[in-house]
Amino acid sequence: MNEHLLQSSQQIGFSLSGFAIHSVEQDEAQLVAASRNGDQDAFALLVQRHQRRVFNLVYRIIQDYEETNEITQEAFLAAWQGLPSFRGDARFSTWLYRIAYNCSLKQLEVRKRDKALQAAMQIEQMEQERLGERADAILEAQECQAHVRNQLSLLPAKYRIVLVLRHLQEMTYEEIAEILTMPVGTIKTHLFRARNLLKERLESFERDRDNKTKGT
Numbered sequence: 399m400n401e402h403l404l405q406s407s408q409q410i411g412f413s414l415s416g417f418a419i420h421s422v423e424q425d426e427a428q429l430v431a432a433s434r435n436g437d438q439d440a441f442a443l444l445v446q447r448h449q450r451r452v453f454n455l456v457y458r459i460i461q462d463y464e465e466t467n468e469i470t471q472e473a474f475l476a477a478w479q480g481l482p483s484f485r486g487d488a489r490f491s492t493w494l495y496r497i498a499y500n501c502s503l504k505q506l507e508v509r510k511r512d513k514a515l516q517a518a519m520q521i522e523q524m525e526q527e528r529l530g531e532r533a534d535a536i537l538e539a540q541e542c543q544a545h546v547r548n549q550l551s552l553l554p555a556k557y558r559i560v561l562v563l564r565h566l567q568e569m570t571y572e573e574i575a576e577i578l579t580m581p582v583g584t585i586k587t588h589l590f591r592a593r594n595l596l597k598e599r600l601e602s603f604e605r606d607r608d609n610k611t612k613g614t
Contacts, residue, residue, distance in 0.1 A: 430490050434481045441481075445474055448491060451567060452498045458562040459502040461551055468541045469505055470508065473498040477537075488576055499559070506555055549599045557592030 432440035452473060457466040476497050484493055549572070550558055563574045575582045 426490060430481070430484070430486075433478070434484065440476055444490070448494055449474070451491075452494065453606070455495060455562065455567065456498055456502050458551075458566070459555060459559060460505060465505060469501050470498070473501045476501065489573075492573055492576050495563075496579070499577055525571070549596060549603070553592060553595060557588055557595060559591045560585060560588045561596065 426444070429440045429444050433444060450468065453466060453470045456469045456473065457463070459465050460469060473494070477494050480497070550561060553561070559578070560574060563569045563577065571582050571585050574585050578585065
């Protein structure tokens with residue numbers, strides 16, 4: 399791949415020089431078509447358009463800033479190399495996020511130290527109670543974001559990813575199913591269990607905080 403495409407920038411390293419500002423409004427389908435024909439400037443604009451969400455997705459899985467930078471670059475490089483095989487059956491963004499997700503999983507396998515993933519494999523059953531609106535309210539409340547994100551990072555990976563895609567990336571069940579290559583029913587089940595697990599941890603935190611407050 400041409401070295402021009404991999405020159406470093408503050409975000410993840412693709413050169414955007416020589417591309418006019420008004421090109422940002424160019425239709426994404428045209429950018430994809432141009433990129434498939436080897437137009438590196440067009441692909442650089444696609445990178446600029448999607449790099450933040452791809453980086454955030456990878457970081458939620460990997461939870462390491464330096465490795466996230468590397469994997470994000472790897473994902474865009476894989477996308478560039480795989481463009482000739484992109485048929486447009488799915489949206490470009492869905493196809494790109496699937497690549498990023500697969501790159502992240504590959505990294506998890508190499509590291510073999512994702513405790514959340516190991517914990518997910520050991521879970522035999524989850525409580526089946528219906529989740530009330532309280533967990534969603536806590537998840538969305540700005541004043542609880544720091545704590546919620548911390549608890550989210552401790553969830554098993556298969557539950558963390560569906561919460562990230564649904565609530566932080568604001569994707570539909572169908573888009574999530576395409577990215578994770580799972581049935582929509584499985585996505586809904588994982589999301590139900592992930593919400594319950596997060597709700598339990600948040601409630602446990604609140605009880606501990608209340609007990610400490612009463613003890614002072």
